[in-house]
Amino acid sequence: MHRPVAEDLGDIGPAVQWADDRAAAAGIGETVRFAIQICLEEALANLILHAQARAGGKDIAVGFAADSAGATITVWDCCLPFNVTTTPIPAMPSLEDMQEGGQGLRLLRHFSTELSYRSLDGRNELRMGFRPAAGMVT
Amino acid sequence: MELTVEDMPGGITRAVLAGRLDIAGASSVDLKFSVLAGSKKALVVDLAAVSFVASMGLRTLLLCARTMTAKGGRMALASPQPIVDQVLQTSGIGTLIGVYPTLDAAIAALAG
Numbered sequence: 422m423h424r425p426v427a428e429d430l431g432d433i434g435p436a437v438q439w440a441d442d443r444a445a446a447a448g449i450g451e452t453v454r455f456a457i458q459i460c461l462e463e464a465l466a467n468l469i470l471h472a473q474a475r476a477g478g479k480d481i482a483v484g485f486a487a488d489s490a491g492a493t494i495t496v497w498d499c500c501l502p503f504n505v506t507t508t509p510i511p512a513m514p515s516l517e518d519m520q521e522g523g524q525g526l527r528l529l530r531h532f533s534t535e536l537s538y539r540s541l542d543g544r545n546e547l548r549m550g551f552r553p554a555a556g557m558v559t
Numbered sequence: 560m561e562l563t564v565e566d567m568p569g570g571i572t573r574a575v576l577a578g579r580l581d582i583a584g585a586s587s588v589d590l591k592f593s594v595l596a597g598s599k600k601a602l603v604v605d606l607a608a609v610s611f612v613a614s615m616g617l618r619t620l621l622l623c624a625r626t627m628t629a630k631g632g633r634m635a636l637a638s639p640q641p642i643v644d645q646v647l648q649t650s651g652i653g654t655l656i657g658v659y660p661t662l663d664a665a666i667a668a669l670a671g
Contacts, residue, residue, distance in 0.1 A: 431583070433581075437581070455611065459611070462613045463614055466582060513655070516621075517625065517629070524651070525613075527649060528649060
């Protein structure tokens with residue numbers, strides 16, 4: 422099942438709620454649902470705020486799939502590729518030197534247990550796995 | 560996202576947040592935090608009733624702390640729920656802004 426996401430920050434909350442409703446219906450626990458919510462919010466915010474659209478728009482959509490071990494959230498877009506799984510995360514500077522961004526990638530990588538990205542024929546796909554047995558979320 | 564502000568003894572201000580500090584929540588309190596950052600000397604942000612925080616919410620807290628520090632003020636975060644504390648520590652914000660397990664500990668840190 423999937424849901425289109427508008428290029429509007431105001432649609433992130435409803436999209437996260439859509440995924441959380443499905444996670445709750447699948448019997449996924451609150452801590453994993455928290456991890457799903459934070460990763461999906463970060464992924465969508467990154468696309469809407471920072472990604473460069475190709476001609477035709479960003480065409481963002483989110484998918485949800487549950488299995489016996491947890492859940493997978495997939496985010497599709499038609500932006501210029503930006504691989505969040507390999508982009509370096511800058512070290513934390515002092516408060517005075519701190520830039521406003523940069524936390525999203527760190528949170529995405531911490532709260533998901535599996536992360537993969539591919540770009541094919543102008544469409545990008547970010548898959549985020551949430552399986553407590555894999556370790557990072559409990 | 561709800562924000563209530565209370566002036567306490569010793570020149571310390573307590574800002575109590577309640578709800579989700581997500582994109583929508585952060586945008587609803589950004590302006591109020593800007594006002595607090597510009598007008599207060601010592602600020603404790605009580606996170607006990609915050610159930611969720613993401614990077615836009617962290618940005619709100621960071622900007623406030625940075626503004627206060629630049630003008631000689633101090634800010635501390637108090638009583639985060641365990642999962643919210645995990646976000647604070649993972650993001651690194653916890654190394655830049657003091658995070659204390661109780662309101663009393665945060666007040667003592669600012670008063671000290």
